[in-house]
Amino acid sequence: MTEITRRNLLGMIGTVAGSTAMYHAMTSMGYAAPSDYSGPIKLDGDPKGAKVLILGAGLAGLTAAYEMRAAGYNVEVLEYREKAGGRCWTLRSGDSYTELGGATQNVDFAEGNYINPGPWRIPFNHHALLDYCRRLKVPMEPFVQINYNSYLHRTDAFGGKPQRLRDIKTDYRGHISELLAKAVDQGKLDEAVTAEDREVLIESLRSFGVLNNQNEYVKSLETSEYRGFEKQPGGGVGAAPVASDLLDPQEVLQSRLWAYMATHETIDHQAPMFQPVGGMDQIAVGFEREVGDLITYNAKVVALKQDENGVTVTWEDTAGGGQQTSTADYCVCTIPFSILSQIDHNLSGGLANAISSMPYNGSTKWGLEFKRRFWEQDDQIFGGISYTDLAIGQISYPSTGYFSDGPGVLLGGYTWRGPNSYKFNAMQPEERLEWALKMGEKIHPQYREEFKTGVSVVWHKVPWVLGCSGIWENRDNYEDAIKIDNRVVCAGEHLSYLPAWQEGAILSSLDAISRLHDKIING
């Protein structure tokens, strides 16, 4: 007699009820918990030629198209842009981009250089996205998130001089470890720490904080092993290393530069992260290889109507083909609510409320090309991010083409919500560029001398999304927004708990099509 283990039970559910049921069972049993994705979805049962119209060829729409065709549906996709991907977007030489208001930027980077105005890094645990990349043969390379040699900068700290993350991190850690070790040693924490733990706690702090035997964090060759030497160990004559001075612990504290360390420690930024080789849009290109034949490009949806017989979508062929109509039995609508709210639709009340009330996040990103990779050659920064309290927020160095000669492209700024994300909305591209240079040169004085060309994207001005991601101030409307409304279901990053992430778009899409399919097959 075999014990019914959780795995056995899942096998039985899979055999009896098909993979969709198993997928849901796994999720509800917590088996798929670490990723909320446990491998390719399988939509069992014959849809008997039902037609599905998918609105939008971003990652949610592409996922729906890929899986629903595989399940036997008749699939048509309408996409506003001239190519697939949506916010999964890469700008490179030859690209032209016109923002709301009419300003056009022509990208003039060197061959091979690019910037991702939208998503630009993939956490290791975004398993659904990474699994699609694997299946679509989109090669991955590491994205360097944390670089100990990058800079932390605040105008009001250290006289405005950028500090190396390494120094702040090591000295802060040393300082707090010394404080705690001494307090424990002096018996000040006898109530909080058992006698059994005191010794091992102090021992651990010596390791963690690089303290000496007197529990002090001091200038020494040992602390320099962590914070860097004044003179590095070398070879031959005069090669002995020289210890480096510590930063003043009070200055480290008061600088507040420690605040920048936390980002790297959240699970969606922990090492290792990934990026597609050649630009984020290679994911869209991978999907296009599979479902490109289903997509009608340059199709601007102007109306979405459903009744007891089906769904009718009116759209305009922006390439000059005039007004068109598409009909289907069902619809997966991945149009961002910021856009959908401006489209004539007859979706029901709860969903319509959610659509019309969702604010969209602002964000600005710059891609700046310089004549040479001075950040590598002069500053020894290979990938990673420098942070600043200036409005550009951060400067990120390319995680590809290390050590190469010739021009390189920086992410010259990335604002995220708050006032800084609005600051650049009203500006023209040239003015935004000037601001990025003006701020960036506080961290890298080489900026002006080495600058070649640049491009920036203000997400509130991107015509096909009007923002960078949906915002849930609370989740009051969430259940209404994800519900299947008769023949229509909505999907996208905005209908997930991972807003702004491509993983959220895919997981939302998988959930939506799995429910829609279930309804179609089982009624």
Next chain:
Amino acid sequence: MTEITRRNLLGMIGTVAGSTAMYHAMTSMGYAAPSDYSGPIKLDGDPKGAKVLILGAGLAGLTAAYEMRAAGYNVEVLEYREKAGGRCWTLRSGDSYTELGGATQNVDFAEGNYINPGPWRIPFNHHALLDYCRRLKVPMEPFVQINYNSYLHRTDAFGGKPQRLRDIKTDYRGHISELLAKAVDQGKLDEAVTAEDREVLIESLRSFGVLNNQNEYVKSLETSEYRGFEKQPGGGVGAAPVASDLLDPQEVLQSRLWAYMATHETIDHQAPMFQPVGGMDQIAVGFEREVGDLITYNAKVVALKQDENGVTVTWEDTAGGGQQTSTADYCVCTIPFSILSQIDHNLSGGLANAISSMPYNGSTKWGLEFKRRFWEQDDQIFGGISYTDLAIGQISYPSTGYFSDGPGVLLGGYTWRGPNSYKFNAMQPEERLEWALKMGEKIHPQYREEFKTGVSVVWHKVPWVLGCSGIWENRDNYEDAIKIDNRVVCAGEHLSYLPAWQEGAILSSLDAISRLHDKIING
């Protein structure tokens, strides 16, 4: 009137006295301090056809050959092996390796898979090595050193169950931050921390340790953002995340798993690190493209003699050519002291003492090939290192070929000094392999099921070096060892303050040839 800045002064020295002088001036002024390397060396002055014999085509010998030929010397290199690189060595399919004692291993990895038995990662600040890679067009890719999803394992901790580095790191940090924040808040550190600093210290600890407003580190969605969720945020229905349980803080402390966190924090292991695309030996291959024509392979040096007229080296052509003799005006000897001490030489007393008294480090490394990348597919570990207190010490996952199907090669163990580095010396390859599997399966139960083939290198048994790096218990003999002895100068990692690193070998070589050249040109 121009102020004489440091840079101007260096320019003047460069113009007047040549680049060698400038290189030394830069070093002595601390200008080159961060790297102890400030760009390509230039050996100015005409050596007038002087001949230099270089013994050993490892990185020290290759660097000497490359630079001395460029400087106009007549260069001959003798190398024991059938190829260049020395410990800069990669084993891949088709390779055969016979260790001391006669055991031969034939490497049977799948196409493209490899293991580096010697150096396997390059710190970002090993500027000399990285600069040679750039000049030799050896492409680099990131080596993932720290992976928050890798395992930490001790037989006596957590019932022998491996823990994720993320959990140990986050919970340890949370626990000590809570202890310190509460102590400060309760006024217990009023002597050590000024009133001005107390508030900002507590604020920083809330950020650093992920504490709540009561300065507690507790189970919450917020701490789960750092330590991972019980159920990750998803999309659509039932997508809300679920917080994860914390580890017991006392168990974390007593586990001593915190001890494994320090490695990643030393400057020579801080992110980002690099590796050559395709295997470490691509550096040797890059040098061979430039100076391969100067190298005589299969040349086993048996005697090194010098007198007032020159240097005479007797060597055996191990490919069957019998005993041979090479003569030169000068000699750069990069033969490891472990081998040189067994060669008939007439070097002077101080140097001879250093040669005969240097112990060499032991180390064992395994390359294990498995049918599939179960560490990625089952454990979501992409690159990085798991540590264990078992004798194998660590398991490192390949930093290349991520997400690929088919067989992958792990570094199945890497011992370093201490008893564990001797444990495997007496074993035959099959027995060593069995130990690696037996220990590794404690961390990855998939080992036996998935194992395909393996190879191991015990460095004390490598015929041409008999150890993995020279050891300086103290530096009493160091000055004697690096001194030019009439016509002979020694170089290599063992004559640097960066022993066991390729950077040490190169810096030692640059220093040695620069002094030798100076002596030849200026007497």
